[in-house]
Amino acid sequence: MKLRTVIPFVVFCLLAVFLTIGLNLDPRKVPSPFIGNPAPEFSLPVLQSGHTISLQDFKGKVWLLNVWASWCAACRDEHHLLNTLARENIVDIVGLNYKDAESDAVNWLAELGNPYTKVLVDRTGDAAINYGVYGVPETFVIDDRGIIQFKHIGPLTPDVLGQEILPRIHNLQNPND
Amino acid sequence: MHAARQFVPKIKMLVILLGMLTVAHAAVALDSLPQFQDSEKQQLYDQLIRELRCLVCQNQNLMDSNADLATDLRRKTHEMVGQGQEYDQIVDFMVNRYGNFVLYRPPVNPATFxxxxxxxxxxxxxxxxxxxxxxxxxxxxxxxxxxxxxxxxxxxxxxxxxxx
Missing domain, CATH: 1.20.5 (Single alpha-helices involved in coiled-coils or other helix-helix interfaces)
Known part of the structure; x- marks a missing residue:
């Protein structure tokens, strides 16, 4: 075969390969710069209580930070999974109530159940900006030293929970296994 | 004469309508954030909200997007510019939280060669x-x-x- 006919064919194949890869990438999955880095400091009021709480209060144990809001439809979808996880008592789930009205948040938890050990209130969304949140719900796995080990954007699914989150929690809680 | 009399109000109406367009445009001009007195700060702010991407509606910058997050990030940018922070500091702040994806003009580094x-x-x-x-x-x-x-x-x- 002549080079003249081979070159366009090769170029076509290369393009096809790149386009196929491109089509299968999810542009919504923005790699988080936080993975492996310390969680940003915060000091936030706890829902329906007078006191505030900071990142330091969570040092020493592995925990989940779940960003949610009562106006967020996808949060409703994942909520039963969080309830199930909470019942198994494996890990502390801390809620970050994002740009919500207090009464809405309280009603929502009363209606759907409260899987959270604590619910932090971020009325302005500033704490969420510090955590690079852009699509609620988001869930962070934070280890005992305050390092973010994993982040999931969007509603939790049984697959994500079973394959990504629970194994990580297990490994972090039992480093000597 | 009769036709001319009708014609004048039409012109007036046109002027009024065009005038309303400019007012409407000004009203759409973003948020309730105050303009900076300092023109350098205003320029920096305008430049930043053009160059930073809204992560919710990914093909819009902060200026064009009316997503909640874009509003918050504009407010944050405005606040930081107001505090006298430089371009690099504000861009670093955003990149540290949202990654290079937040930049419409990606940096030159091994990943982007x-x-x-x-x-x-x-x-x-x-x-x-x-x-x-x-x-x-x-x-x-x-x-x-x-x-x-x-x-x-x-x-x-x-x-x-x-x-x-």
């Missing part, structure tokens, strides 16, 4: 191909016929061969 380099590589490649093409054309036109071929060509064309 291909991105920045490929257009130039393509340009060079095309230039080489074009150069090659022209060189071939040039040599093709410079082919000098041997005397014998010339005779043969002339004979074929039915012209009288000057030497025969």
């Amino acid at each position: 291909a991105l920045w380099g490929l257009p130039f590589a393509c340009l060079v490649l095309v230039a080489l191909i074009v150069a090659h093409y022209f060189r071939r054309q040039a040599t093709a036109s410079e082919v000098i016929l041997s005397t014998e071929s010339l005779h043969q060509a002339n004979r074929l064309l039915g012209e009288s061969d000057p030497e025969s």
Whole structure:
């Protein structure tokens, strides 16, 4: 075969390969710069209580930070999974109530159940900006030293929970296994 | 006369409508954030909200997007500019939280060499191909016929061969 006919064919194949890869990438999955880095400091009021709480209060144990809001439809979808996880008592789930009205948040938890050990209130969304949140719900796995080990954007699914989150929690809680 | 009298209000109406358009535009002009007194700060702010991407509606910058997050990030940017922070500090703040994806103009680093380099590589490649093409054309036109071929060509064309 002549080079003249081979070159366009090769170029076509290369393009096809790149386009196929491109089509299968999810542009919504923005790699988080936080993975492996310390969680940003915060000091936030706890829902329906007078006191505030900071990142330091969570040092020493592995925990989940779940960003949610009562106006967020996808949060409703994942909520039963969080309830199930909470019942198994494996890990502390801390809620970050994002740009919500207090009464809405309280009603929502009363209606759907409260899987959270604590619910932090971020009325302005500033704490969420510090955590690079852009699509609620988001869930962070934070280890005992305050390092973010994993982040999931969007509603939790049984697959994500079973394959990504629970194994990580297990490994972090039992480093000597 | 009657027609002229009708015509004047139409012009007036047009002027009023056009005037309303400019007001509407000003009203849409983003948020309730105050303009900076300092024109340098205003410029920096305008530049930043053009260059930073809204992560919710990914093909819009902060200026164009009316997503909640974009509003919050504009507020944050406004606050930081107001505190006298520099361009680099604010961009670093955003990149540290949202990654390089937040930038419409990606930085040049090993991960983006291909991105920045490929257009130039393509340009060079095309230039080489074009150069090659022209060189071939040039040599093709410079082919000098041997005397014998010339005779043969002339004979074929039915012209009288000057030497025969």
